[in-house]
Structures are given as structure tokens and as C-alpha cells.
Amino acid sequence: MAQSITAHLQAGYLLYDRYRIVRLLGTGGMSVVYLANDERLIGKQWAIKESRPAAQDVRQLVHEASILTTLRHPHLPLIVDFYPPDTSGRAYLVMEYIEGHTIADRLRMKPLSFEESIRIVLPVCEALSYLHQQNPPVVFRDVKPSNIMLAKDGQVKLIDFGIARNVNPLSEQDTVKLGTVGFAAPEQYRGQQTDARTDLYGVGALVSHMLTGGAWKGERPLTASMLAKDVPENMFGILTRLLAKLPEERYQSADELIEDLRHLFTVHSNTYGAGLDERSSWHQANAGTVIAFLGAASGLGTTHSALMCAAVLAKKSRSTLYIDANYKEDSVIPSLAYAYEGEKELYLASDDLFKLFGVDCMEWKFGTSPLPSLLGIYEYIVLDLGCDDQGERMDEFMRAHIPVLVGSLAPWREKDCIELVREFELKRFNRWVLGVLQLNFSIKTRTRKWRGAKAISSIPIQSDPFECTEDTKRWVEQLIGPIQQGGLVSRLRRWISRNKAERGDVRS
Structure with missing residues (x-):
């Protein structure tokens, strides 16, 4: 079993050339916990638990720590690293810092x-x-x-x-x-x-x-x-x-x-x-809401916009899921895991579910839609369809409660949207929102061609999609605001009816 221990790492101490101690978070007799800054991932903080296991328990401790570092669940802290006992007998467990x-x-x-x-x-x-x-x-x-x-x-x-x-x-x-x-x-x-x-x-x-x-x-x-x-x-x-x-x-x-x-x-x-859930009526009204982002062309910031939306919703709700559904390109999730957590393996070992800044992240590249089974679990689902120029998942976009077509009002990029807008018109689909990055072009003078859109949304520009600014909060509230009617059953219905039709279960 662990031996009693007292805090000895001082603020400013660099542990294992990576973790800069900020302060002591707490003591428990058998362990102490410090707050530390990650010197490799600027702005990232971790909780580091220090203990002194008895000599006969070291092998078991190392074995169980190796298992703990593979655990991935929304209601468990992320445990990312373990350092076995050093020459002084002290072991360190590096985990997610939870405020x-x-x-x-x-x-x-x-x-x-x-x-x-x-x-x-x-x-x-x-x-x-x-x-x-x-x-x-x-x-x-x-x-x-x-x-x-x-x-x-x-x-x-x-x-x-x-x-x-x-x-x-x-x-x-x-x-x-x-x-x-x-x-x-x-x-x-x-x-x-x-x-x-x-x-x-x-x-x-x-x-x-x-x-x-x-x-x-x-x-x-x-x-x-x-x-x-x-x-x-x-x-x-x-x-x-x-x-x-x-x-x-x-x-x-x-x-x-x-x-x-x-x-x-x-x-x-x-x-x-x-x-x-004792949440506001705003959230209760939007339970099980799907916000789909579809790019009119590559390079317009579809994934960035989807991640910004998911980050804001995660701050406001208890369950937000981001789905990378761009089947034409490699998943962005391993890159996110590396950029924000330092290791791609954190995602690769997570059974296809990775949590980042309160957002559950998963891939959907092939197979049938996972949405019907997820709507009853998540309050918000942000669907990143990428640039689907072949229309493989256009139905998913049109079924979404808030379908956002990411385009541009710049004259040299308007043509990217024309074909999609024509398809929407043929299908009499007029619920979509045109999302455009903040530009210097006057929206009033450039919206005549987009009268089929329910609204035009000005997407904020910021480098970090997970930084929730006042602009991003206001943008998301404007997107979500209009969809404040219908419960979960009505939201499920459009996916359930579609699945039945695909199986031939719908009676004439």
C-alpha cells in the first residue's frame, strides 16, 4: 500500500522536463496533488498526483497505471501519463485538471x-x-x-x-x-x-x-x-x-x-x-438537436466552424457530440488529440470516442447513420459533413434541425454555392442557413442570390475553435434560437421514418 507523503515540489519546479508546478491542489495523507502547466502544450494544465508506493506494490501499481491511462469515458478524468517510482520512491500520475x-x-x-x-x-x-x-x-x-x-x-x-x-x-x-x-x-x-x-x-x-x-x-x-x-x-x-x-x-x-x-x-x-435536468427552457427545448455543417467547397472553414459551434454548446449543455462525417478525408480527430493533448494515441486507444474541452468527438466514415441512437443520449450533435460535392450525405444535411451551408459572399467564390442552392430549390428545401466568414463585403448587397436561405449567419473569425468568445457565443445562440419547438420524439421522427423507408418498412 502507499506510504504517507508530504508535499515537496515547489512552484516553478520542472517535473520530467515537461510539467511546471504551479501550486499544490490538495493532500490526502497517502498522496498529494499539484497543478502544473504543460511546457510542450502552451496553455494546457494538468493535475499531477504524487504517491510513494511500498516496494512490494510497485509492480502492481505500474500494471494498473498502464490500464488507467487507456480509460476513456465522459465521466472519468483523462489520465494521460504515469511515471513509476524514482530514486526517492515517488510515483507520478498525470491527469486531466477539473475545475x-x-x-x-x-x-x-x-x-x-x-x-x-x-x-x-x-x-x-x-x-x-x-x-x-x-x-x-x-x-x-x-x-x-x-x-x-x-x-x-x-x-x-x-x-x-x-x-x-x-x-x-x-x-x-x-x-x-x-x-x-x-x-x-x-x-x-x-x-x-x-x-x-x-x-x-x-x-x-x-x-x-x-x-x-x-x-x-x-x-x-x-x-x-x-x-x-x-x-x-x-x-x-x-x-x-x-x-x-x-x-x-x-x-x-x-x-x-x-x-x-x-x-x-x-x-x-x-x-x-x-x-x-434543471436547465433553462432554452436547452430543454433543444434537446436532441442536430446542427449540420456542409461546405460549399474545400477551404471555407467548415470543420473549424463546426468545432467552434460544438465548443460553445459544450459550455452551455451537459452533453455535446461532434461527429466527423467527412468520408472523403482522413479524420481530424487524431490531429486534434495531438494538437491539444500531445499524443495521437490518446484518441487511437479510445474506442472511437475522444473527449476534448467537454466535447465528445467521434468519426462516422462508413455505414448507416448513427444519429437515431445518439439523439436520445446527447443534447446537441454537431455533424461535420465537410465538402460533400458528390451528395452522398445530402439527406443527412437536409434532415438536420439546423442545416448550415458554409459558403462565401466573395464574388469569386459565389459560384461554389450555386449548384447546391439549385439542388435545394429543386427539392423545395428552404430551411437552410448560409454561414459565411466575417467579410468586408456588404451583406445587404450580396444576398439577392441567396433568398432561398432561411437566414445568413456571419461566422466569427478566430484561430482557436475551442476558445469561447462573446462573438462565438452570440453566433451559436443566433443559430440555435429559431429551433425552439418540438420534443425529442419529433426530432427522432425524421431519422426513424428515413430508416424505415430504407428498409422497406413504410406502408403505402
Whole structure:
């Protein structure tokens, strides 16, 4: 197990010729965490966790760190590098720096409502489900309020893999006995083998703590009378099952728990989505919105515009997806991973999903459209179609809730749009938006040819697509604003009907 440690790196110290220490973020007895600037990636900051593992644990630590650096999930911090113990016995784990506060901090401010609690715990369960499905499974073993981070961008993150481990089916006991008193499962106190059900006990303890306003800390049996008044009666049964002393009497998987929590919420509130999310009506009205960017020609900034839009939406929403659907060219995502995170391998090892500045990024080069299955998961989907001069994915553009044709008002580039506009006219498609980079040409004198467009949008010019300026925020709000009607079902309908037609399921 880890040995006690005190902070010794001073501000300004350069660790491994790359990470410049800024300040101490926190200490935990067995580890300390620093904030550091990346000297190779200007402007990038990381959290660096320092620990001193016992000599007999070094091999296992190195093995498990190699697994942790491959994990990619929206509700887990990105762990990018590991340095094994140096001559002083100190090891370093480099991970994503998350600004925000923990559940423990939040409860000190004011109690959480039932809806807020479930909105937080569901992402935690999704992260645990992902960990438990690894091969071999990763057991977190320390689910507690101080290990759940509520980031400033609205994301929920499960942090601190201090005592996480792989399940060893050949072992009957763990080398590290305890998690945190009050939140650790009975088998952890006894030093017995832990598995996914151990984490589910921790979830039960966490939710019980949250739904009692922080009063319940595991020192006595939970009773229904301890729960806040807004907690539905059936929730107590879920908590009782989670807190069962025997693992076989608990939920057997995080997915099973997620299903029950969602069902309970559906019963408790009229709709799961409306209850879970206490966002503004602006976001609720636009849940499941697809914004498609299509370039009239190459070199007009279609991908750059799509990324700017996704970056702004990620700041405003809890779930934004960018899809690189330009099938004619190599994916831009590995280049983004290299430019902003320093390693293309961060994306290549991520099962086709990469998270950057709060935006989930994925490719769709071939095969059927993934959109029908994604609309129920993401609040906003930004579809980057590139320059589709062969019209292979024109239907996707026309089905989008906000289709943006990226063109130019410059006289020498107007011809790039003419053919596409004629096609729109033939199909009586008049919902599209013409997006143009800010130019010196007078929009009023150059818009006569584009009367078929629903609107003309002036795309801001900036070098970094992920820098959310007032101009980009205003631009995105102007794009999204007009689409404030219809729920998720109506948004799904245009994709569902299309898929049925392709399969021949539509009846005449």
C-alpha cells in the first residue's frame, strides 16, 4: 500500500522536463496533488498526483497505471501519463485538471434535492459500468462525496483512482483492505475480494448520504424516516438493496441499477429528461438537436466552424457530440488529440470516442447513420459533413434541425454555392442557413442570390475553435434560437421514418 507523503515540489519546479508546478491542489495523507502547466502544450494544465508506493506494490501499481491511462469515458478524468517510482520512491500520475467542487463541498453549501442527486449519481453509475466492463474489470473501491467532482462545465466526474484495482478471480482477498469508513463495503473491512458489487455498495452509501442532507454517514442503519421529504418511497427499497451486507443480495451490475433509477424517475416525474435536468427552457427545448455543417467547397472553414459551434454548446449543455462525417478525408480527430493533448494515441486507444474541452468527438466514415441512437443520449450533435460535392450525405444535411451551408459572399467564390442552392430549390428545401466568414463585403448587397436561405449567419473569425468568445457565443445562440419547438420524439421522427423507408418498412 502507499506510504504517507508530504508535499515537496515547489512552484516553478520542472517535473520530467515537461510539467511546471504551479501550486499544490490538495493532500490526502497517502498522496498529494499539484497543478502544473504543460511546457510542450502552451496553455494546457494538468493535475499531477504524487504517491510513494511500498516496494512490494510497485509492480502492481505500474500494471494498473498502464490500464488507467487507456480509460476513456465522459465521466472519468483523462489520465494521460504515469511515471513509476524514482530514486526517492515517488510515483507520478498525470491527469486531466477539473475545475469545480466535490459533492462534499456542495453539501456544505446546501442540501441536494432528489432530482439533483439522481442527476449526479446516474453519470457516476455510467462511469462505474464502463470500469466494470473492462478486461479485467476495474473496481473503483472508494465511491464517496469527496471523489465525485461537479465540474464548472456541468460534467460529473468520478475522480481519484487511489485504491482502484483490477479484479483477480484467483485471489480471495485484497492487498489493500479499506476504502473510506462509512462508505466502504463490509467485504472491504474484512479484507475479502472486492468486485463490481463493492462499488455498488459505495453508490448506495453515497446516495444515502446525499438524500439525508449529509447526515447519514454509515454509522447506523438507514431508515426511511431519515430521507428528505422529496424522496419517493420506492427509493428506500433501492437503497436497502444497495446497502445489503452480502454482495449477492445487492444489485449485480451498475446497468441494472441505472435501469431501476431511470424507471423510478419516470414514475416520479412526468418525463425522465425534464426531471433530471434543471436547465433553462432554452436547452430543454433543444434537446436532441442536430446542427449540420456542409461546405460549399474545400477551404471555407467548415470543420473549424463546426468545432467552434460544438465548443460553445459544450459550455452551455451537459452533453455535446461532434461527429466527423467527412468520408472523403482522413479524420481530424487524431490531429486534434495531438494538437491539444500531445499524443495521437490518446484518441487511437479510445474506442472511437475522444473527449476534448467537454466535447465528445467521434468519426462516422462508413455505414448507416448513427444519429437515431445518439439523439436520445446527447443534447446537441454537431455533424461535420465537410465538402460533400458528390451528395452522398445530402439527406443527412437536409434532415438536420439546423442545416448550415458554409459558403462565401466573395464574388469569386459565389459560384461554389450555386449548384447546391439549385439542388435545394429543386427539392423545395428552404430551411437552410448560409454561414459565411466575417467579410468586408456588404451583406445587404450580396444576398439577392441567396433568398432561398432561411437566414445568413456571419461566422466569427478566430484561430482557436475551442476558445469561447462573446462573438462565438452570440453566433451559436443566433443559430440555435429559431429551433425552439418540438420534443425529442419529433426530432427522432425524421431519422426513424428515413430508416424505415430504407428498409422497406413504410406502408403505402
